[in-house]
Amino acid sequence: MSNYNKNPITFDYNNMLKDYVGNDGFTVEELKAASKDAVKAFKAVKAGRGLNMMGWTDLPYNQKEVVADIKQTAKEIRKKFDYFVVLGIGGSALGPLAVFQSICHLHYNDLPKSKRKGPKFYVEDNVDPERMKALLDVIDIKKTMFNVITKSGSTSETMTQYLIINDILKKELGSDAKNHIIATTSHEKGNLIKIAKEEGYKTFYIPDGVGGRFSELCPVGLLPAAVLNIDIKTMLDGAKFMDKRCSKSDLFVNPALMAATLQYLSMKKGRNISVMMPYADGLKLFADWYAQLWGESLGKNKDLNGNSCNVGQTPVKSLGVTDQHSQVQLYTEGPFDKVITLIGVDSYRTEVKIPNGCESIPSVNFLCGHTMNELITSEMVATEYALTKSGKLNNRIMLPEINEFSIGQLMMFFMLQTAYTGALLNIDTFNQPGVEEGKNATYALLGRDGYQEKAKEIKSKKEKSTDYII
Amino acid sequence: MSNYNKNPITFDYNNMLKDYVGNDGFTVEELKAASKDAVKAFKAVKAGRGLNMMGWTDLPYNQKEVVADIKQTAKEIRKKFDYFVVLGIGGSALGPLAVFQSICHLHYNDLPKSKRKGPKFYVEDNVDPERMKALLDVIDIKKTMFNVITKSGSTSETMTQYLIINDILKKELGSDAKNHIIATTSHEKGNLIKIAKEEGYKTFYIPDGVGGRFSELCPVGLLPAAVLNIDIKTMLDGAKFMDKRCSKSDLFVNPALMAATLQYLSMKKGRNISVMMPYADGLKLFADWYAQLWGESLGKNKDLNGNSCNVGQTPVKSLGVTDQHSQVQLYTEGPFDKVITLIGVDSYRTEVKIPNGCESIPSVNFLCGHTMNELITSEMVATEYALTKSGKLNNRIMLPEINEFSIGQLMMFFMLQTAYTGALLNIDTFNQPGVEEGKNATYALLGRDGYQEKAKEIKSKKEKSTDYII
Numbered sequence: 001m002s003n004y005n006k007n008p009i010t011f012d013y014n015n016m017l018k019d020y021v022g023n024d025g026f027t028v029e030e031l032k033a034a035s036k037d038a039v040k041a042f043k044a045v046k047a048g049r050g051l052n053m054m055g056w057t058d059l060p061y062n063q064k065e066v067v068a069d070i071k072q073t074a075k076e077i078r079k080k081f082d083y084f085v086v087l088g089i090g091g092s093a094l095g096p097l098a099v100f101q102s103i104c105h106l107h108y109n110d111l112p113k114s115k116r117k118g119p120k121f122y123v124e125d126n127v128d129p130e131r132m133k134a135l136l137d138v139i140d141i142k143k144t145m146f147n148v149i150t151k152s153g154s155t156s157e158t159m160t161q162y163l164i165i166n167d168i169l170k171k172e173l174g175s176d177a178k179n180h181i182i183a184t185t186s187h188e189k190g191n192l193i194k195i196a197k198e199e200g201y202k203t204f205y206i207p208d209g210v211g212g213r214f215s216e217l218c219p220v221g222l223l224p225a226a227v228l229n230i231d232i233k234t235m236l237d238g239a240k241f242m243d244k245r246c247s248k249s250d251l252f253v254n255p256a257l258m259a260a261t262l263q264y265l266s267m268k269k270g271r272n273i274s275v276m277m278p279y280a281d282g283l284k285l286f287a288d289w290y291a292q293l294w295g296e297s298l299g300k301n302k303d304l305n306g307n308s309c310n311v312g313q314t315p316v317k318s319l320g321v322t323d324q325h326s327q328v329q330l331y332t333e334g335p336f337d338k339v340i341t342l343i344g345v346d347s348y349r350t351e352v353k354i355p356n357g358c359e360s361i362p363s364v365n366f367l368c369g370h371t372m373n374e375l376i377t378s379e380m381v382a383t384e385y386a387l388t389k390s391g392k393l394n395n396r397i398m399l400p401e402i403n404e405f406s407i408g409q410l411m412m413f414f415m416l417q418t419a420y421t422g423a424l425l426n427i428d429t430f431n432q433p434g435v436e437e438g439k440n441a442t443y444a445l446l447g448r449d450g451y452q453e454k455a456k457e458i459k460s461k462k463e464k465s466t467d468y469i470i
Numbered sequence: 471m472s473n474y475n476k477n478p479i480t481f482d483y484n485n486m487l488k489d490y491v492g493n494d495g496f497t498v499e500e501l502k503a504a505s506k507d508a509v510k511a512f513k514a515v516k517a518g519r520g521l522n523m524m525g526w527t528d529l530p531y532n533q534k535e536v537v538a539d540i541k542q543t544a545k546e547i548r549k550k551f552d553y554f555v556v557l558g559i560g561g562s563a564l565g566p567l568a569v570f571q572s573i574c575h576l577h578y579n580d581l582p583k584s585k586r587k588g589p590k591f592y593v594e595d596n597v598d599p600e601r602m603k604a605l606l607d608v609i610d611i612k613k614t615m616f617n618v619i620t621k622s623g624s625t626s627e628t629m630t631q632y633l634i635i636n637d638i639l640k641k642e643l644g645s646d647a648k649n650h651i652i653a654t655t656s657h658e659k660g661n662l663i664k665i666a667k668e669e670g671y672k673t674f675y676i677p678d679g680v681g682g683r684f685s686e687l688c689p690v691g692l693l694p695a696a697v698l699n700i701d702i703k704t705m706l707d708g709a710k711f712m713d714k715r716c717s718k719s720d721l722f723v724n725p726a727l728m729a730a731t732l733q734y735l736s737m738k739k740g741r742n743i744s745v746m747m748p749y750a751d752g753l754k755l756f757a758d759w760y761a762q763l764w765g766e767s768l769g770k771n772k773d774l775n776g777n778s779c780n781v782g783q784t785p786v787k788s789l790g791v792t793d794q795h796s797q798v799q800l801y802t803e804g805p806f807d808k809v810i811t812l813i814g815v816d817s818y819r820t821e822v823k824i825p826n827g828c829e830s831i832p833s834v835n836f837l838c839g840h841t842m843n844e845l846i847t848s849e850m851v852a853t854e855y856a857l858t859k860s861g862k863l864n865n866r867i868m869l870p871e872i873n874e875f876s877i878g879q880l881m882m883f884f885m886l887q888t889a890y891t892g893a894l895l896n897i898d899t900f901n902q903p904g905v906e907e908g909k910n911a912t913y914a915l916l917g918r919d920g921y922q923e924k925a926k927e928i929k930s931k932k933e934k935s936t937d938y939i940i
Contacts, residue, residue, distance in 0.1 A: 010939050010940065011939070011940050012934065012938065012939040013938050013939075013940075014935060017938065019932065020932060020934070089791075089792060090796055091795075093792075094796065105604055106600060106601050106604035107604045107605065107607065107608045109580060110579060110608040111608060115607075120580075125795075126751055126789065126792045126846075127791055127842050127845050127846050127849070128750055128751045128752075128818070128842070129821055129843050129846070130576060130750070130751060130752060130818055130819055130820055130872075131576050131751040132822050132842060133822060134575055135576075137575065137577065137581065137585075138577040138580040138581060153831075153834070154833045154834060156837060156845065156849075157791060157795075157845075159828070159834045160824050160837050160842060160845060163824055163825055163826075163827050163828060163834070163838065164824060164825065166827055167827055191828075191831045191833060191834055195828070195831070212795070213796075252937075252940070253940065255940045258940060272742070272743075272805055272807050273742075273743065273784050279598075280598055280600070281596055281598045281601040282598075282600060288796075291796060291797065292795070292796035292797070295796060295797050295799065295800040295804075296796060296799040296800060298800070298804075299800025299801070299802075299803050300803050300804070301802075301803035301804070301860075302803075310803065310804060310805050311804065311805065312800045312803070314743050314784075314786060314800060314804070314807070314808065316786055317787065319596070321559075321597055322559060322595050322596045324905065324908060325561075325595075325625075325627075325682070325762070325905070326560055326564065326761060326762035326766060327761065327762070327765050327766070328904065328905055328908060329769050329902045329903075329905050330765040330766060330782045330784060331769070331904075332769075332771075332905075332907065332908075333769050333770050333771035333772075333780065333782070333904035334765075334768075334769035334770070334771070334780060334781065334782035335742055335781065335782060336780065337742050337784070338784065348598070348599050349600055350599050350600055350603045351599055352599040352602045352603060352634065353634075354630050354633055354634060355633055356633075357633050357636055357637055358633060358661075358665070361665070362918075362919060363624045363661060363918075364623070364624060364629045364633070364661055366913065366916060366918035367630050367633065367916070368633065370916055371599065372597050372599040372630060372634075375597050375626065375627075375916070376596075376598055376599070378912050378915040378916050379597070379626075379908070379912050381911070381915060382909070382910075382912040382915055383908045383911075385908070385928060386904075386907035386908035386911060388931075389907060390904070390907070402600075432799045433803070434798065434799040434800075434801075434860070435794065435795070435799050437802065437855075437856035437860070438794060438798060438802075438849070438852045438853045439852070440852075441851070441852030441853075441855045441856060442845075442848050442849050442852040443836065445852055446837070446844065446845070447836065448832075448833075449832060458855060461855070461858075462489065462490060464482065464484040465484060468483050468484045468487065469480050469483075470480065470481055470483075470722070470723065470724075470725045470728060
């Protein structure tokens with residue numbers, strides 16, 4: 001990495017076209033015919049920028065001060081603490097994890113402290129008691145900073161973790177406990193801000209218009225990243241760069257709009273699965289971040305006019321080349337029900353040569369003299385070839401290199417694509433009403449006051465028959 | 471864990487029935503009508519046991535000697551080595567990873583050596599150069615045992631890793647290099663056995679009739695597990711226990727046969743997605759193992775009569791409760807296109823209390839006094855309730871506890887379910903012809919001798935237009 005690579009990422013949709021992929025593809029005429037809808041979606045998204053739940057479009061532009069505060073805080077954390085633990089779930093966990101894995105060493109926590117240059121890093125996004133115990137086994141709580149992230153402060157999972165950790169901190173550290181917790185939450189609303197003020201925690205704010213799955217570029221993601229020595233300003237610059245590239249309503253110019261339109265047209269044809277398959281271990285968890293963004297934004301049962309719909313592609317996380325030995329059999333020979341997005345890397349951050357040592361075995365020896373870089377790239381191209389040959393819709397995003405600038409671009413690309421696709425589907429991209437039923441049922445099952453009716457409703461449900469449990 | 475829990479796992483399909491889930495479900499009459507096909511599938515699988523690629527059915531019964539050898543070898547490895555690295559991909563990686571995560575400490579590698587009681591454990595299942603470098607940064611190769619796993623010895627990814635590691639070992643250790651590699655491979659065929667004999671490696675054998683995705687219960691999985699102090703005999707006993715429970719042709723009695731029939735009927739109705747959602751961090755990677763088993767076995771474009779088909783459900787890996795904040799919005803409100811399999815645990819291996827500390831905030835305080843165990847279980851039941859209320863097909867598997875016996879049961883359950891489903895679909899469950907195209911294209915791209923024709927074919931393909939790369 002001689003010069004920091006700030007080239008644009010590219011979106012290649014050749015293999016979404018009939019001329020390349022065959023029958024399942026689209027013609028350029030079909031895309032042109034869809035332009036009208038695409039322009040409409042573009043305008044709706046543009047008109048919504050910065051309003052309601054679209055505060056995330058402002059994040060590359062309006063955080064100068066908070067970035068300075070975050071960087072200063074991160075510096076102090078690196079000095080004082082050996083462990084940094086995020087307590088959060090959903091967007092509060094998936095964004096920090098994706099960025100951590102993409103930029104930091106792939107075995108970061110296993111490095112000696114001198115090579116890490118930052119605290120060990122854990123993201124706790126579940127309420128499995130076995131996991132909580134496991135965490136407590138490997139951290140020294142006296143040397144740990146906890147970052148509690150929840151906008152509302154009523155996320156049961158995060159607040160459960162908070163209660164447990166705060167109790168331990170107070171028992172071990174007394175009044176110093178408060179210096180081991182940073183709250184990232186709503187400025188005014190919600191519970192966590194109240195608690196933070198009472199207890200005296202350092203706080204960072206989640207803007208009102210930024211929902212969980214669109215929050216990585218606000219303090220939710222920026223603080224953990226900065227603690228890990230990740231260059232958050234460059235990440236925001238990358239996002240800004242992509243935002244500018246998506247400022248035109250012409251889908252043949254605006255990459256996120258073209259990507260959205262292609263997925264929309266594919267969904268209309270019944271392609272109900274969206275596979276993300278990065279060819280880089282550093283992007284494995286990026287696919288998890290995308291899965292929430294895509295699934296929760298587009299999986300809706302009502303359109304904006306109140307009509308019933310049941311739409312949404314199911315996101316599938318895959319990893320190249322690993323999942324060639326797991327999923328590609330299905331992708332090539334299985335149903336015509338998916339769009340596969342390959343993500344490649346022009347330049348890996350290291351090169352590994354494949355040495356000689358197998359001269360007598362031709363079926364292995366051909367590898368010798370090549371590099372792992374050539375192998376992984378050839379396998380990506382070969383998979384793309386096999387998918388296309390079997391007529392399966394696929395497209396490819398190329399990163400010049402995995403770094404803060406390209407990750408910023410990639411995140412903004414997918415957030416815009418999601419917003420455009422939601423507009424094309426005429427749904428509310430930014431709510432998640434379908435999560436409420438399960439939340440309320442949990443409250444009822446745990447006996448929360450005010451949920452007696454829900455408890456009754458659950459009880460009144462037809463009881464399971466043991467005949468059907470074998 | 472006072473007594474080792476050897477209770478049966480259970481399969482609960484109430485919410486696959488119309489009476490419970492509504493319109494999308496099946497009636498008991500429909501299931502009875504499917505009995506004839508189910509019996510036929512059962513008989514086909516039974517007749518195939520131990521033959522051709524169904525050697526995996528014998529594994530719980532015929533490995534007494536090899537288990538003793540593995541245990542002895544594992545004991546010596548634990549004594550002499552600080553790191554144990556699996557070099558393998560596909561089934562050679564997914565099985566070892568699934569069992570490791572389910573039985574070992576959730577932050578195993580972060581534990582101090584005294585608490586680990588075994589070497590640090592890595593599974594390298596990709597050819598990303600960044601990952602190879604990262605591995606070499608954190609292991610001491612002089613204290614590392616490598617387990618190279620490939621049946622044919624011509625898996626490009628694994629042999630690439632082998633070449634790199636063997637080169638380093640020879641440079642660092644000279645003739646002692648051979649004591650740092652164990653080969654798990656075919657007894658007679660293939661390249662790795664030749665190399666192993668030449669170099670003098672300790673070897674374990676993969677039976678001819680055991681394919682990658684059905685190999686966890688042979689030395690492929692047993693050696694890594696034994697090195698980690700996992701009780702492999704009990705795991706095999708669990709598999710045997712499930713095998714016996716599936717010895718009847720009556721689908722109302724044979725859990726794997728009922729599970730297969732329900733998925734088969736769902737697929738026929740267009741439910742082309744199979745979600746596995748365990749409510750336990752210990753089972754997260756189990757869903758990866760399942761994804762290969764299900765995807766690669768059932769994703770086929772020809773039936774046994776040679777007719778074209780393009781069948782196969784796409785497996786989706788999910789994690790409870792984590793993915794409630796990512797995927798459940800889609801599962802409840804999105805299309806009627808999936809079957810969701812929840813996996814629960816009756817008894818977690820630890821209990822964590824949620825302490826008081828939020829008396830003034832009712833929306834948090836209701837959690838206090840409960841345990842994390844109650845919370846995670848309530849959330850599973852609540853999600854099941856929400857899925858069912860929204861009419862989405864779901865079923866639930868319960869493990870009495872995560873341990874060797876239940877994991878053995880679970881693996882055999884899914885392998886049998888897969889075999890039955892393949893028989894119902896009238897396809898070859900055990901081949902993977904769709905992987906060849908990509909492999910051959912890789913060979914051609916890397917200039918392997920004998921692949922000149924393929925290289926020409928690739929070159930002759932319509933060249934991508936830069937117009938469609940933005």
